[in-house]
Amino acid sequence: MSAFESILSAERSKVYQQRNIDLYTYYTMSLIAQAEAERRMKARLKILGSMMLISVALMMMPFKPLTASLASYLTRLDWQLFLILALVGYGLALCMAIGLRGVRLAFR
């Protein structure tokens, strides 16, 4: 067992060194930069691809029937009722905002 121990202690005292640490660091950092650039490029390609898909889907949509149905809907709309409902909605939202602000101030 003493031979075993002496081999191990010799190995423990041994220090392995890269001959040119600066070159090694430079090369490793360039690998990291390359991997980072690749990751960024993939993310950009994904965004570009999804944007292209969306634009193709938009171009293929049947716009004429859609605009026609929208126009007919707007002509049938009761604008007076629409405005009253909008005003009530905004009023409620404002009241809630003021109420929430009061609650937040109370708990501060």
Next chain:
Amino acid sequence: MQTDTQIVRATLKGGSHHFGLLVKRYADYLFGLGMRISGGHVALAEDASQQAFLKAFTYLKSFNQSKDFKHWLTGIAVNCCRDLLKDASRYSEFEGAVEDSHTSTSDSNDEFFKLIRPLNDEEKQLFVLRYVYEYTIDEIAQMLDIKPGTVKSKLSRGVEKLR
């Protein structure tokens, strides 16, 4: 001198150039670890250390900053060595060409490489971590994400082989 955790934080905040400090700090350590686990394979040790740094950088966000960076990096490096050792045959033909890329402070300790030759790859990793780097069983278990009992049993099986 900045601590590892400070450099990790700076890297996550400010970009990859901060990581160069960690590469410089642990290049020799990971190279030595690779050399010991691979039984003196220079090219494999270099590749393993580079891959370990690359992986560490990629997964740096997942590093728990309350833990030891060196231990985390060691775990990654051991896994890289394991992956590369599975395909070690591709290194043999180039081994002679890169022999001069490193130095060691003493004469070549072939006796150590001969000593661990009977062990399989996993036993070599555990043996090196336990008896050369003197990590505790719990530290090794945490690094390699295995149970302490498994580390213990595999180590004792390995030591038995060497007797």
